[in-house]
Amino acid sequence: MTTIIEIKNLQVTFPDDGGPVHAVRGVDLTLNQGETLALVGESGSGKSVTTHALLNILPKDAQVSADKLQFNGQDLLGLSQRDINQIRGSKISLIFQDPLSALNPTMRIGKQIGEALRFHAHVRGTALKQAVHAEIEAVGLPDPQLIARKYPHELSGGQRQRVMIAIALIAHPQVLIADEPTTALDVTLQAKIIALIKAQKQQRDLSIIFITHDLGVVANIADRVAIMYAGQIVEVGTAEEIFYNPQHPYTWGLLDSVPDPDSQRETLFTLPGNPPDPHEELVGDAFAPRNPYALAIDFQEEPPLTQVSTTHFVRSWLLDPQAPAYEPPASIRERWAIYQQDQREVPTHG
Ligand SMILES: Nc1ncnc2c1ncn2[C@@H]1O[C@H](COP(=O)(O)OP(=O)(O)OP(=O)(O)O)[C@@H](O)[C@H]1O
Numbered sequence: 001m002t003t004i005i006e007i008k009n010l011q012v013t014f015p016d017d018g019g020p021v022h023a024v025r026g027v028d029l030t031l032n033q034g035e036t037l038a039l040v041g042e043s044g045s046g047k048s049v050t051t052h053a054l055l056n057i058l059p060k061d062a063q064v065s066a067d068k069l070q071f072n073g074q075d076l077l078g079l080s081q082r083d084i085n086q087i088r089g090s091k092i093s094l095i096f097q098d099p100l101s102a103l104n105p106t107m108r109i110g111k112q113i114g115e116a117l118r119f120h121a122h123v124r125g126t127a128l129k130q131a132v133h134a135e136i137e138a139v140g141l142p143d144p145q146l147i148a149r150k151y152p153h154e155l156s157g158g159q160r161q162r163v164m165i166a167i168a169l170i171a172h173p174q175v176l177i178a179d180e181p182t183t184a185l186d187v188t189l190q191a192k193i194i195a196l197i198k199a200q201k202q203q204r205d206l207s208i209i210f211i212t213h214d215l216g217v218v219a220n221i222a223d224r225v226a227i228m229y230a231g232q233i234v235e236v237g238t239a240e241e242i243f244y245n246p247q248h249p250y251t252w253g254l255l256d257s258v259p260d261p262d263s264q265r266e267t268l269f270t271l272p273g274n275p276p277d278p279h280e281e282l283v284g285d286a287f288a289p290r291n292p293y294a295l296a297i298d299f300q301e302e303p304p305l306t307q308v309s310t311t312h313f314v315r316s317w318l319l320d321p322q323a324p325a326y327e328p329p330a331s332i333r334e335r336w337a338i339y340q341q342d343q344r345e346v347p348t349h350g
Contacts, residue, residue: 001033002032002033003032004032004072004175004207005030005175005209006029007027007028007029007030007066007068007070008028008068009026009027009028009068010026010027010029010064010066011024011063011065012024012046012050012053012058012064012231014063015063016279018279019279020063020279022278023049024050024231025046025230025232025282027050027228027232031207031209034205034206034207035208035223036198036208036209036221036222037207037208037209037210037222037223037225037226038209038212038215038218038222038226039211039212039226039228040211040212040213040214040215040226041228041254042213042275043213044275045228045275046228046230046231046232048179051094051211053066054069055092055094055177056076056081056088071087071091071092072174089171089173090116090120090171091174091175092174092175092176092177093116093169093176093177094176094178095161095177095178095179096179097180097184099152099160099161099163099164099184100153100160103160103163103164105152106151108148108151109155110129110133110136110147110148110149112163112167113132113136113148113167114128114129114131114170115167116167116171117131117171120171129148132144132170133145133148138166138200139163139169139196140162140192140196141159141166147159147163157184157189158192161181161182161184161189161193162193164181165181165193165197169200169206172204173206174206174207175206175207175209176197176200176208176209177208177211178197178208178209178211179211180213181210182212182217183212183214190217197210198220198221208221210222214258215242215243215254215255215257215258216258216259219239222239223239224236224237224239224311225238225239225242227242227250227251227254229275229287230278230287231278231286232286232315233315234248234250234251234316235247235248235251235314235315236312237308237311237312238312240339240342241308241309241311241339243335244338244339245308245335245336245339247308247312247314248287248314248315248316249287249293249318249328250271252329253290255331255332255335256329256331256332257269257270257271273290283299284297284299284302285298285316293318293326295317295323297320298317301317303315303317303320306320
């Protein structure tokens with residue numbers, strides 16, 4: 001498996017009148033060739049800041065440090081702004097949550113889609129026009145010539161998001177970072193945009209980081225899932241491990257807050273409390289005050305990362321060999337039962 005992006009111990013702090021804001025507190029993350037990695041957590045957990053650090057698009061006053069921040073084995077932290085600009089848009093592209101504010105209201109759609117190709121590949125004239133029209137078609141928009149002449153406000157929300165995808169993909173990047181690309185859309189449109197991203201991934205052999213606060217959204221697209229809380233990854237695993245063998249109480253809460261059409265539950269679970277103030281210096285486990293399963297040690301010491309399988313890692317004291325026995329919520333026990341059943345059904349060789 002080829003690693004495309006490797007992040008080790010990423011820390012990002014912003015200066016602020018109320019004291020430094022600790023947005024990212026030691027993130028380790030890898031993206032492998034051809035996979036979709038979902039980065040999931042509540043608002044403010046540091047998902048966007050993590051990927052913006054990668055692309056060097058944080059505000060100038062951000063303090064960024066990392067033991068490793070690499071793209072295809074190349075160190076991104078040491079690169080000049082010019083070299084980073086070459087990578088951004090052509091090798092790594094970003095789709096933002098809100099196309100209306102990301103698009104230029106005064107520029108025709110066609111010109112905006114063509115920009116990356118003009119800038120990175122110096123394509124001009126008829127070739128550029130043809131490439132733009134082909135890209136508009138590829139993202140499922142009708143009548144490319146008409147769409148290219150329109151301005152952003154003349155399109156619907158779903159059409160604008162397709163335009164954002166065309167802008168991100170036209171220069172044939174290796175990596176697509178999709179930051180909450182469906183949040184502003186209704187459920188039907190969400191499903192269509194996810195299907196489009198999935199299809200484009202397959203056609204173009206993309207690797208994707210898909211950012212969302214909603215675990216339900218990524219069930220159909222993610223190969224692996226990383227759960228982020230208060231600037232740290234608290235659990236990471238394959239989609240199957242996160243959905244059916246989750247080990248961190250925060251992941252349990254996120255799973256329980258996803259609407260389940262088959263469930264008998266009448267009201268949806270909402271995680272009690274709020275994430276910690278990012279100004280705070282944290283002691284122990286950042287999730288402890290909201291965690292009904294917290295142990296005394298959670299309020300004193302940061303939990304170590306425990307390996308559950310070759311692909312599954314969890315940052316929780318519950319997995320310590322000395323932790324007392326505990327029983328997760330019934331909804332999670334049901335998931336575990338399905339997982340164990342699936343494991344038994346996997347044929348063993350040898
Ligand atoms: N320029 C900035 N100056 C100060 N604090 C910032 C800045 N950008 C982000 N932050 C803070 O960093 C923390 C992480 O923000 P980030 O945008 O990465 O969260 P997120 O998980 O992507 O959530 P959301 O879905 O709301 O964007 C938040 O507390 C946020 O307020």
